[in-house]
Amino acid sequence: MTHYKTFFISFALLILITATKGRSTESLDLDINTLDTLAYFCSVDENWLYIKDDKPEYKKLSYNDSGWIKIAPLIDVDSVENYTYGWFRLHLNVDSSLFNKKVYVTCVQIGAIELYYNEELIYSLGTVGKTKESEIAYFRPNYSLPFELEIEPREKQLLAVRYSAVNEELRILHNIGGGFVIKADTAKSVIAKFQEESNRIVKHQMFFTGLCFALFILHILMFLFYRKSNINLYFALFTLSCALLSYAPIEFNKAGVIEKAVNLLYLFKLSLIGCSVMAIRVLYAIYYETVPRSFKYFAGAGIIIMLFQSYINFMLFYVITLLYFLEVFRVILKAIKDKKENLWIITTGFVVFLLFSTYQMFLELLQVPNWDFSLIQPYMIGLFTLMIALSAYIAHSISATNLKLENKLTEVKELSEHALEQERFAQEQQMKQKLLEADIEHQKEQIEKGKELEKAYKELEAATKKIQDTQTQLIQSEKMASLGQLVAGVAHEVNNPIGAIKSIHATQVKAYERLKEQLTNLEKLNDSDREKFTKYLKIIENANSVISNGSDRVSEIVRRLKSFARLDEAELQRIDINDCIDDTLSLIHHEIKHDIIVNKICGEVPLIACYPGQLNQVLLNLLINAKHAVNDVDRKGEIHISTNFIENRVLIIIEDNGKGIPKENLTKVFDPGFTTKGVGVGTGLGLSICYQIIKDHHGEIKVESKVGAGSMFVIDLPVNLEEILGKKITDSTQT
Numbered sequence: 001m002t003h004y005k006t007f008f009i010s011f012a013l014l015i016l017i018t019a020t021k022g023r024s025t026e027s028l029d030l031d032i033n034t035l036d037t038l039a040y041f042c043s044v045d046e047n048w049l050y051i052k053d054d055k056p057e058y059k060k061l062s063y064n065d066s067g068w069i070k071i072a073p074l075i076d077v078d079s080v081e082n083y084t085y086g087w088f089r090l091h092l093n094v095d096s097s098l099f100n101k102k103v104y105v106t107c108v109q110i111g112a113i114e115l116y117y118n119e120e121l122i123y124s125l126g127t128v129g130k131t132k133e134s135e136i137a138y139f140r141p142n143y144s145l146p147f148e149l150e151i152e153p154r155e156k157q158l159l160a161v162r163y164s165a166v167n168e169e170l171r172i173l174h175n176i177g178g179g180f181v182i183k184a185d186t187a188k189s190v191i192a193k194f195q196e197e198s199n200r201i202v203k204h205q206m207f208f209t210g211l212c213f214a215l216f217i218l219h220i221l222m223f224l225f226y227r228k229s230n231i232n233l234y235f236a237l238f239t240l241s242c243a244l245l246s247y248a249p250i251e252f253n254k255a256g257v258i259e260k261a262v263n264l265l266y267l268f269k270l271s272l273i274g275c276s277v278m279a280i281r282v283l284y285a286i287y288y289e290t291v292p293r294s295f296k297y298f299a300g301a302g303i304i305i306m307l308f309q310s311y312i313n314f315m316l317f318y319v320i321t322l323l324y325f326l327e328v329f330r331v332i333l334k335a336i337k338d339k340k341e342n343l344w345i346i347t348t349g350f351v352v353f354l355l356f357s358t359y360q361m362f363l364e365l366l367q368v369p370n371w372d373f374s375l376i377q378p379y380m381i382g383l384f385t386l387m388i389a390l391s392a393y394i395a396h397s398i399s400a401t402n403l404k405l406e407n408k409l410t411e412v413k414e415l416s417e418h419a420l421e422q423e424r425f426a427q428e429q430q431m432k433q434k435l436l437e438a439d440i441e442h443q444k445e446q447i448e449k450g451k452e453l454e455k456a457y458k459e460l461e462a463a464t465k466k467i468q469d470t471q472t473q474l475i476q477s478e479k480m481a482s483l484g485q486l487v488a489g490v491a492h493e494v495n496n497p498i499g500a501i502k503s504i505h506a507t508q509v510k511a512y513e514r515l516k517e518q519l520t521n522l523e524k525l526n527d528s529d530r531e532k533f534t535k536y537l538k539i540i541e542n543a544n545s546v547i548s549n550g551s552d553r554v555s556e557i558v559r560r561l562k563s564f565a566r567l568d569e570a571e572l573q574r575i576d577i578n579d580c581i582d583d584t585l586s587l588i589h590h591e592i593k594h595d596i597i598v599n600k601i602c603g604e605v606p607l608i609a610c611y612p613g614q615l616n617q618v619l620l621n622l623l624i625n626a627k628h629a630v631n632d633v634d635r636k637g638e639i640h641i642s643t644n645f646i647e648n649r650v651l652i653i654i655e656d657n658g659k660g661i662p663k664e665n666l667t668k669v670f671d672p673g674f675t676t677k678g679v680g681v682g683t684g685l686g687l688s689i690c691y692q693i694i695k696d697h698h699g700e701i702k703v704e705s706k707v708g709a710g711s712m713f714v715i716d717l718p719v720n721l722e723e724i725l726g727k728k729i730t731d732s733t734q735t
Contacts, residue, residue, distance in 0.1 A: 047070075047090055048070065048071060048072070048073050048088045048089070048090050049065050049068040049069065049070055049071075049088065049089045049090070049091075050068055050069055050070070050071040050073075050083065050086055050087070050088050050089075051065070051067075051068045051069070051086055051087055052082070052083065052084075052085065052086040053086060053087065054085060054086065054087070054128075054130065054162070055087075058087040058089070058160060058162070059087075059116040059119050059158075059160040059162070060119055061118060061119060061156060061157075061158050065089050068089065071083070071088075072179070073088055073161070073163075073179050073180050073181065073182075074179035074180070074181055083165075083179075084164065084165055084166045085128070085129075085130050085163065085164035085165070085166060086163060086164075087160060087161065087162055087163070088160070088161040088163060089158060089159070089160050089161075090158070090159040090160075091156070091157075091158055092156075092157045092158070092159070093155055093156065093157075094151060094154070094155055094156075094157050095155075096153075096155070098151050099151060099152070099153035099154075100150060100151060100153060101150070101151045102148055102149065102150050102151070103148075103149050103151065103184045104147065104148055104149070104184065105122075105123070105147055105149050105182065105183070105184050106147075106182075106183050107123070107180055107181060107182045107183065108180060108181045109125060109138065109179075109180040109181075110137075110165060110179060110180070111126065111135075111137045111138070111163060111164055111165030111167075111179070111180070112125065112126030112127055112128045112129070112135055112136060112137050112138065112163070112164050112165070113125055113126065113128070113161060113162070113163050113180055114128055114161065114162040114163075115159070115160075115161055115182070116158075116159070116160040116161070116162070117149060117152075117157075117158075117159060118152055118154070118157055118158055119158070119160075122147070122149060123147065125138050126138040128162050128163065128164040129164055129166065130164065130166065131166060132166055132167050135164050135165075135166050135167060137164070137165060137166075137167045149184075159182075161180065161182075163179075163180065165179070204380065205246055205247075205249065205250045206250065208246045208380050208383070208384065209243050209246040209247045209250070211384070211387065212239045212240070212242040212243035212246060212383070212387065213239075213240070213243040215235075215239040215387055215390075215391065216236050216239040216240040216243060219232045219233075219235040219236035219239060219394075220232070220233070220236040222394075223236060230285065231282070231285045231286065231394075232394070234278060234281050234282045234285050235282060235390055235394070237274070237278045237281075238275065238278035238279060238281075238282055238390075239387065239390075240274075241271050241274035241275035241278055242271075242275055242383050242387070244267060244268075244270075244271035244274075245268065245271035245272055245275055245383075246380075246383075248264050248265075248267045248268035248271060249268065251264050266309060269306075269309045269312075269317060270306050270309070272317070272321055273302045273305050273306055273309075273320075273321070273324075274302070276302070276321050276324035276325065276328075277298060277299055277302040277324065279324070279328050279350070279353075280295065280298055280324060280327050280328055280331070281295065281299075282390070283328060283331040283332070283335075283346070283350070284331070286335075286340075286346060286393070287331060287334070287335045287338075287340050294327075298324065298327065301320075302324075305317075305320060318361045321361065322358065322361070325354050325357070325358060328350060328354060329354060332346075332347055332350055332351065335347070345389050345392050345393045345396060346389060346390075346393055348385070348389055349385055349386040349387075349388065349389020349390060349392075349393075350386060350389070352381070352382050352385040352386065352389075353382040353383060353385060353386040354382070355382065356378040356379055356381045356382030356383075356385075357378075357379045357382045357383070359378050360378045360379040360382075501546065501547050504542070504543040504546040504547060507539060507543055571611075571729075572609055572610070572611060572721070572722060572725070572727050572729045573609070573610070573611075573612055573729055574607040574608065574609050574610075574722075574729055575607060575608065575610060575612050575615075576605075576607055577605055577608055577610075577615070577643060577650055577652065577717075578602040578605065578643060580612065580615055580616055580619060581600065581602065581619060581641060581643070581652075583616065584616055584619040584620050584623060585598065585600070585623070585641075587620070588620070588623060588624065588627065591627060592627055592637075592639070595630075595631070595636075595637055596627060596630055596636075596637040596638065596639060597636065597637070597638045597639070598638075598639050598641065599638065599639070599640045599641070600640075600641045600642070601640075601641070601642040601643075602641075602642070602643050603642070603643050603644045603645060604645065605643050605644070605645040605650050606645060606650075606719055607719075608650050608717060608718075608719045608721070609719065609720065609721040609722040609729050610697055610717070610721060611693075611696075611697070614693045614696075614697075615693070615697070617689070617690075617693065618690045618693050618694065618701075618715070619652075619654075621686040621687065621689070621690050622654045622690065622713050623639070623654065624686075625686065625687070626639045626654060626656040626658065626711075627639070628658075629656050629658025629659055629660075629710070629711060630656050630657060630658040630710075631658075632658060632659045633657070633658055633659055635657065637656070637657065637658070638656065638657045639654070639655070639656050640653070640654075640655040640656075641653070641654055641655075645719075648718070648719055648720070649716055649717065649718055649719065650716075650717045650718075650719060651714065651715070651716055652714070652715040652717070653712060653713070653714050653715075654712070654713050654715075655710065655711070655712040655713075656710045656711055656712075657709070657710040658710050658711060659707070659708065659710075660705045660706050660707040660708055660709055660710055660711055661703070661705035661707070661711055662707055663707075666703060666705060669687050669703060670687050670688055670690075670691040670701075671688060672685060672688040673685070673688075674687075674688075694715060694717070697717055697718075697721055698718055698721060698724050698725075699715060699716050699717040699718060700714075700715075700716040701713065701714070701715050701716075702714045702716075
């Protein structure tokens with residue numbers, strides 16, 4: 001039995017089976033000598049006995065049921081009031097050859113049921129009761145999953161069924177009263193056949209439901225994106241109705257409880273009417289420019305039918321649906337007569353839909369002979385063909401619309417080209433005029449910008465000159481500050497030899513006077529006088545030596561000062577950096593000779609091109625800073641100076657064991673104005689000027705320091721500055 005047949009199994013069985021009127025009879029024992037005979041008698045209705053009563057002893061083999069009436073277990077509408085509850089019994093005489101054999105039993109029911117085999121309960125569904133409140137009724141249009149039954153080794157055997165169907169909602173289902181049908185099969189393959197049939201039908205139904213719902217989503221989206229095309233809305237509602245029409249039977253066969261089955265039956269009826277009404281509306285939208293007045297009547301009738309569907313049996317419901325189909329058929333005939341566009345697509349889809357759907361209804365209600373639809377239901381073929389036709393119509397309409405748009409675009413393009421050709425010359429002339437005006441305006445703007453740039457350049461040039469002058473003044477200021485320190489040192493150094501010269505000069509004058517006196521009496525000198533004369537000569541000799549040494553010291557100091565200042569060497573020169581270090585050390589010798597140990601390791605370095613005065617200022621600043629740093633610690637101060645030559649560059653390292661520089665200040669030591677010496681002590685320009693001088697020499701100056709351990713400054717200078725700057729130099733050595 002197909003899936004759609006099982007959906008209406010109760011109604012179909014009611015039409016095909018005429019219930020036997022109840023009458024008294026004697027107990028009838030059926031001779032069962034084969035399993036096939038057992039299967040036959042269980043499914044034949046007229047072999048059952050019935051009584052409208054409810055006593056436990058009715059399930060016993062020994063009970064005498066000779067006064068019961070014979071009745072078909074599937075009860076028709078007219079007899080339902082007389083058989084709402086009671087017991088059914090079926091007597092069997094089983095041949096000994098069937099003892100301990102196994103059969104497989106399944107059943108269909110409308111109501112609540114308890115099935116007993118030889119007084120033992122073997123199956124139940126629902127709760128049997130005499131009132132609606134005590135009864136829990138079920139509707140199972142499909143046969144239940146088969147269960148195994150082993151035939152007992154006895155000749156007299158009994159099938160007894162305790163049954164009730166007092167719930168009036170049962171009568172709504174296809175307008176059937178109630179009842180049950182029991183089937184038995186001799187082969188275990190009935191289970192596999194049952195499951196295979198159920199799965200196949202469900203798969204077909206679910207596939208078609210999913211297809212219809214997918215088309216509903218597609219058309220509703222098309223309507224939302226372009227709401228002027230209402231036909232997509234009608235297509236969407238039609239496909240939604242088809243989806244629900246296919247979905248309702250799937251859930252209906254799994255419903256179980258009566259309330260859910262009734263609701264699904266309502267949904268099926270609503271979907272069937274909705275599908276019919278929307279089919280008419282789709283055709284009206286395709287073939288009519290305005291909606292005919294008759295649609296109001298069809299729609300109104302559909303609404304009334306939906307409201308009162310619970311009072312309409314399926315026979316009348318299908319007749320109403322066929323009337324809607326007649327209107328669909330009429331519209332198609334009119335379209336054929338009027339030779340409407342795309343006629344063959346819509347006509348094919350709706351004709352196939354009408355034929356297969358009508359055949360399905362007659363198949364269910366009147367059992368019209370049919371061919372094998374083991375793979376798919378007839379109405380599915382019709383609806384599937386209609387879905388394809390509607391989609392093809394939409395695709396064809398979109399394609400035709402696009403083709404019309406392309407043709408219109410071609411016409412518009414041709415007209416536009418003609419119009420553009422006429423306007424092109426005028427536009428070109430206008431464009432030339434505008435370009436000329438724009439060029440003139442642009443030139444004016446360029447002239448104004450040129451004037452502004454010239455003014456800005458002059459201002460920048462003046463600002464740059466001012467900055468350079470300021471920088472020169474700052475450097476000169478720092479240099480003068482350094483020279484101030486040097487003057488103090490030079491004064492101290494020069495005062496010592498000058499004092500010695502003055503002192504010895506006085507002694508020499510006195511010795512000279514005495515010697516002059518003695519010279520007048522040279523012949524009269526005795527030995528004592530001659531000894532004094534010799535003494536005076538020695539004093540004069542010593543004085544001359546002191547004067548000579550003092551003069552040499554003053555000359556050396558002046559030479560070193562001149563070499564340091566390089567007042568006569570302001571141009572780029574080639575010098576020995578080790579001599580520069582010696583000159584600087586000699587100038588601060590008086591400040592470091594007592595408290596600080598100077599370790600100097602001068603490597604073999606080539607002469608380098610530089611501005612000597614500027615480099616001397618860098619060395620002086622670094623050495624003075626080192627002196628200050630070591631003076632602030634309690635230990636013996638040390639300054640280490642070294643030079644080296646690596647890869648065409650000269651390295652100068654000045655390291656001290658002073659107090660060191662905090663880590664947070666290392667990135668700021670070369671900033672202008674930064675000092676840690678306090679207000680009025682330092683200008684904060686020394687290291688900044690050193691940084692700028694080394695940068696001007698295309699070199700690098702770096703600092704490493706650790707608080708409490710000391711600092712190290714590393715100067716990296718190129719030896720070929722003249723090549724970098726593109727200047728000529730004159731080699732020079734210090735003398």
